[in-house]
Amino acid sequence: MTKRDKRYVIIGNGVAGTTAAETLRKLDPNCGIHMLTNEPYPLYNRVSLPRFLQGVIGEQKVMMHDFAWHEQRAIHLVTESMVTGVATEERVVVTDRGEHLPYDALLVATGGWANPLRVPGAEETKHIYNFVTLDDARTIIARMQESRTAVAYGGSFIAYELCDGFARRKLDTTWIMRGPWWLRTCLDRDGGEVVDTIARKFGVEVIHSDEMEAVVPRHGVPGYVKTKKGHQIQADLIGVGLGISLNTAILEQAPVQVRKGILVNEYLEANVPGVYAAGDVAEFFDPTIVQHHIMGTWDNALAHGRIAGANMAGGHQAYVAVPTYTSPLFDVNIAVIGTAESNNPEVEQIARREPGEKGHENYRKLFFRENKLVGVLMIGSPKGRKKLVEVVKSQQLIETAAEREALLTLK
Ligand SMILES: Cc1cc2nc3c(=O)[nH]c(=O)nc-3n(C[C@H](O)[C@H](O)[C@H](O)COP(=O)(O)OP(=O)(O)OC[C@H]3O[C@@H](n4cnc5c(N)ncnc54)[C@H](O)[C@@H]3O)c2cc1C
Known part of the structure; x- marks a missing residue:
């Protein structure tokens, strides 16, 4: 590494952290990348853990990368190393092993601990x-x-x-x-x-x-x-x-703004220069609903990782994706698109329940804010899901009851 090469530190090697590391390496072949995690493993797929638990897949299907993957990309992965603090003034990350890692840009992608x-x-x-x-x-x-x-x-x-x-x-x-x-x-x-x-x-x-x-x-x-x-x-x-408690404690002594999560703008930058947050731990500005929010989903963490990596390397990309969550629900599926908040008085809701496959019912609920579709929840048949994602993304006005009803039955 020459004197001018940039040093990046990433805390957390989940999908957000690892994707950011991969993006940084692609955009900056000479930079130094340190990624730290308290866990003993390289990236594995948390979304696959339920199928592993059920006995449907073996452990090898859960693992996504091995240590060699990191070596090939010169991503210095340090496992079983807990970050204990960040000195943002000096731009240094401190670990429980007594390491002091200097950085030019820092990504906090620490997810949360289960309550x-x-x-x-x-x-x-x-x-x-x-x-x-x-x-x-x-x-x-x-x-x-x-x-x-x-x-x-x-x-x-x-x-x-x-x-x-x-x-x-x-x-x-x-x-x-x-x-x-x-x-x-x-x-x-x-x-x-x-x-x-x-x-x-x-x-x-x-x-x-x-x-x-x-x-x-x-x-x-x-x-x-x-x-x-x-x-x-x-x-x-x-x-x-x-539920989980987001892992923000390492920033307690730093002037980084934290609410539930680490507060970042749509570029995933915190209020302190050189600090970024991504994935579950990021309370990010979402231009679709013009608000900050937290989204604990795989796709969101992955997309955050890409954007954070690009912006740490000098880019200026905004995060504008519609977050989606899909998961099996016993022997049917559940999908959540955008923000589906039943308890928010500013959000109008309509729902439909009808006979579905395998003797189960289909259930679909739509969430509107200022006459725009902002969220969808579907149980059972996933038909129409992609089109509904597009409607949320487009931010088009959906004002009449007939238009809304049509979305409830969209296939
Ligand atoms: C069982 C399960 C099933 C799921 N199913 C789905 C699903 O079907 N669909 C979906 O979209 N999402 C699902 N999710 C959620 C999804 O997995 C997460 O949103 C996503 O993995 C978050 O990625 P992340 O990189 O932000 O954080 P994480 O994957 O949580 O990674 C953060 C890492 O940072 C480490 N860390 C934290 N603090 C420190 C520290 N101080 N020092 C060092 N390391 C630290 C953590 O140990 C962890 O390894 C599921 C989650 C679980 C647990």
């Missing part, structure tokens, strides 16, 4: 798991193989993925959620019913509007779970999906 279960009995009981990392998946699989009963706890995607994994591995599965239905920030009662029916067909017992009060251990492993409404549910293991 643990905090109820009496939980701390002293084994076999209570979050589900975010490859190591989580490995540990849960090992425990599933010696278990008969399981509880999944939570009302969002991760709890559902756990529940699906338990049910497919033929464990007696109970799914407890605090909300009146699954995904309460996007769905409504009707959509919730559609999901419950699918889950019950898979043999899952679903409990709504209830909370875990305590875990009652037997010899250090879960005996049963007690809920506030008086249920007592036997569980050999407990899977917890109670």
Whole structure:
């Protein structure tokens, strides 16, 4: 490296960080790239973890890159290294190994840690798991193989993925959620019913509007779970999906603006020169809805990685993609496009429920803001998804009830 070569540091080697590193290498063949992660692995696909958990794919299908991939691109990947702080004035990143890494531009792509279960009995009981990392998946699989009963706890995607994994591995599965239905920030009662029916067909017992009060251990492993409404549910293991807390703590001593996530503009730049954020941890300005928001999806993190890499290398690209999330939902699909917020009073919503394939129902919900389609949620048939993404992207005015109804049935 000559004196004039740029030094880039990337914290986090998920899809956002790794894509940024790859982009930087393409745009700047001589630069130095350091990518740090506390995990022991090169990039793996978190989206594949549920299928690994279910036993549908093996671990090799989860891995995306090996160490050689990084060496070939002269991306210096440092695993099992936790960043503890950033001195933005001196432009230096500090790790728990005592390293001090200087940078010209820094990308924070640290995602989030899963929130643990905090109820009496939980701390002293084994076999209570979050589900975010490859190591989580490995540990849960090992425990599933010696278990008969399981509880999944939570009302969002991760709890559902756990529940699906338990049910497919033929464990007696109970799914407890605090909300009146699954995904309460996007769905409504009707959509919730559609999901419950699918889950019950898979043999899952679903409990709504209830909370875990305590875990009652037997010899250090879960005996049963007690809920506030008086249920007592036997569980050999407990899977917890109670959201994630974004990993912003490393910036506590830095003058970088942080709200829920790291606040960045549409170029993914923070308020401090040379600092960028991408992926789950970025609270980014979205020109489509003229607001900052957070989006915990693979496609969003990947696209952020590309834009952040390009801009760190001297570009000036804005992030204007429509975020999408697609996932299997037991044996159907769910897709979320754009921003689907049921609780936002500024957003108008319409929904439709109709018979679908495999004896299930299709459910579609549309979200409008200032007469523009800003979000879509689809359960069941994915037909029409691509066209709806285009409508969200186009920002066209959709003013009449007939136009809106047409979008509900668009195939
Ligand atoms: C089980 C599961 C299923 C999912 N399914 C889907 C799906 O179907 N569709 C979809 O769109 N999305 C899905 N997601 C979400 C998607 O995987 C994430 O949005 C995406 O992976 C985020 O990528 P990222 O690069 O922003 O962060 P991450 O992948 O979280 O990577 C951040 C990395 O930074 C590391 N790190 C954090 N702090 C530090 C530090 N201080 N020092 C060093 N390293 C640090 C972390 O350990 C981690 O390795 C799923 C997520 C999970 C967990």
